[in-house]
Amino acid sequence: MLTDVQQIQQKILPHYLPESQLACAALTVVPLGNGHINQTWLVRTMQQAFVLQQINTQVFPAPWAVVENADLIARHLQQQQQVGSYALQITTPVRTLDNALAVDDAELGFWRAISCISDSHSIEQMRNPEQARQTAFAFGSFAAAMAEFDAKQLQETIGDFRNLAARMRLLTQQIQRDSHHRVADCQQWLDFAFSQQHVLAEVAEIEAKLPLRTCHNDTKINNLLFDTRQQPRAVVDLDTCMSGYLMYDFGDMVRSCCASVAEDSTCLNDINLLPDYFAAISQGWLQALAPMMTHVERDSLWLGVKVVTLMLAVRFLTDYLAGDCYFRISHDGHNLERAINQFTLYQRLLEQESQLQTLICS
Incomplete structure (x- = not known):
């Protein structure tokens, strides 16, 4: 409205x-x-x-x-x-x-x-690895401060928000309906999405071992406020804060902050994950959270990066098939462009996996 x-x-x-x-x-x-x-x-x-x-x-x-x-x-x-x-x-x-x-x-x-927090501003795009480290430390500090809070007190604001299996089911439903006659436009990417369903078993296995935490669920740099010295000042936009697993907050931060181009760029050859930004985010996150994280939580972080990227691609594609009713668009086909961008980023993640995984522990 x-x-x-x-x-x-x-x-x-x-x-x-x-x-x-x-x-x-x-x-x-x-x-x-x-x-x-x-x-x-x-x-x-x-x-x-x-x-x-x-x-x-x-x-x-x-x-x-x-x-x-x-x-x-x-x-x-x-x-x-x-x-x-x-x-x-x-x-x-x-x-x-x-x-x-x-x-x-x-x-x-x-x-x-x-x-309103005075003398503060938001930033839309990460500018350097140090800013990436600061961002990760800020979101990690938020998670650490919420560690003693009983996450089960939080109500669910969006059902199955970080549930890849549920997101795949919704995609299947939209394919079956094809109410806007768009399935034929994106069959290649639908085929790719369903080729990755083996990830569901890996997610189910590790989630069973993870502690339930208070998660922000939208850990993008524009959900931080910075002061005039360009230092993080406040974590904002708590609408999707719910109980969940820290691997998804880490994954969303990496996905949104370490990509070489914007999430709706159509320059697919330019898409990849920037290793120096990824290393900085890993450093800041662990600096804030290492004392409280379990070994399994630390081991889950790379999976979180992959799953969040794949999940957002599926969400963009689902919204495209549904008629663009969730994400705001600026032109026809915008959500399809976003989906293709994120599927491409996911493919790059798989190509860079051995290199990037080691940076979490370095």
């Missing part, structure tokens, strides 16, 4: 701001970020600033779970911060004037507000 600023000011902001701030000429509401899923605005008055977000309830059918999880995580991180076990800043829910975590408006949908 597209919402204009006037609607936000008339219907949503009165839940958060007193009349004196609503009527002030200094009030501004401007779009923020370029996420695939939710719509986000930065709200400023003379007295305060906060992030206002409309939750996409097609993607998050239980939006109260999203905001309640975020509240639990923020409370735990604040406790860790107070005892010196978490050095990053924390984004916290901004409650309504009635002390609610969100606004569920019959016309405009589900809205929540989050604290």
Whole structure:
């Protein structure tokens, strides 16, 4: 649902701001970020600033779970911060004037507000290996700070989010429906996806040995805020935080930060994983988490890289067949281009496997 600023000011902001701030000429509401899923605005008055977000309830059918999880995580991180076990800043829910975590408006949908961290910015693309190390250390520090939190307290915000077997089943369903007559456009990549089903057995075997952790599940660099010195300042976007396995957070970080080109690039010959970035991410991740990780968790990291890359390729392809209803697209065929890009990256991973695996332990 597209919402204009006037609607936000008339219907949503009165839940958060007193009349004196609503009527002030200094009030501004401007779009923020370029996420695939939710719509986000930065709200400023003379007295305060906060992030206002409309939750996409097609993607998050239980939006109260999203905001309640975020509240639990923020409370735990604040406790860790107070005892010196978490050095990053924390984004916290901004409650309504009635002390609610969100606004569920019959016309405009589900809205929540989050604290704004001043003098910070996000980065869309990794610039050098040191930044890769810092990113991994920040996400690793988040995971380490959540280690004592009972992950089972978190509600599921997206079902089977990191479940490759479930993702393959959804792909099969879309093939059978072929409601948009697109199967013929991508038969080569469908064949390749199903040729990799042997990975499912490897995943099932190792998951049975892994401890359940609180996982961020979207460990891209643009989900970090940086300060003016280009140092990581806060981990943000907790919408997909759920119980899970650390190999997937590591894998998603590598997939998104170490690829040589953007995930929708059509220059397939240029796609590969950058070894120096991969080594830096491995170093930062283990620097933050090595003391608490089990041997099996450490051994699972490379599998996490492969599975997350393959899984995202399958998700892009499934969404293409379904009519592009999950990921935002900028042109026809965008999700197919993304899928081909990620399948190609996955193929490069297999080619680079022996070289890259050794870098995790170096």
